[in-house]
Amino acid sequence: MASDSFFARAHDMVRQIPEGRVATYGQIARMMGEPRKARFVGYVMHASPGIAGGVPCHRVVFKDGSLAPGFAFGGPDAQRELLEAEGVGFLPDGRVDMCRFSWEA
Template structure:
């Protein structure tokens, strides 16, 4: 039963992450809030870590921490891959952090607190 709950949660996360527009980013916490599970940011991170097995593909590189830091970069196998994927979409990165984070932030559901 627990595996089904986790699997269902991950699929809900993946659905939202697939909606993030190219060249924009969101946070683990924003996804958790949008799903009605505000305290589950870490679980969103777990979902992102497992996203490489999902189809259709999940643009996990567009999910960063609340300060805009590429905290999940080591889940990509090559620690530079997350940055490269974002830069390919026009997102500037400096010192492992999204430049103009507030401008590029995408809120699932359209609100940000």
């Protein structure tokens, strides 16, 4: 099934993001050769098995450094807590400091 392939490819790409770095949904889509499918990447991350399944989906953020809505990781602060535990820094407005913590793949 094509969607299974997309899921597997997205998971494989996200597994490459190093600890302490973040990537955007659009960046992952572009790296997969699917530049117009950032929203699909978001859907995959929402449906992913998470860290327990080996997919560090908490490392994927919006292009402005904003985090996923509160429901995504078990509460509104969970994604931030996971990223901070890896050393990712935030701007005063709560967004990831993309200049310092973006993954340059």
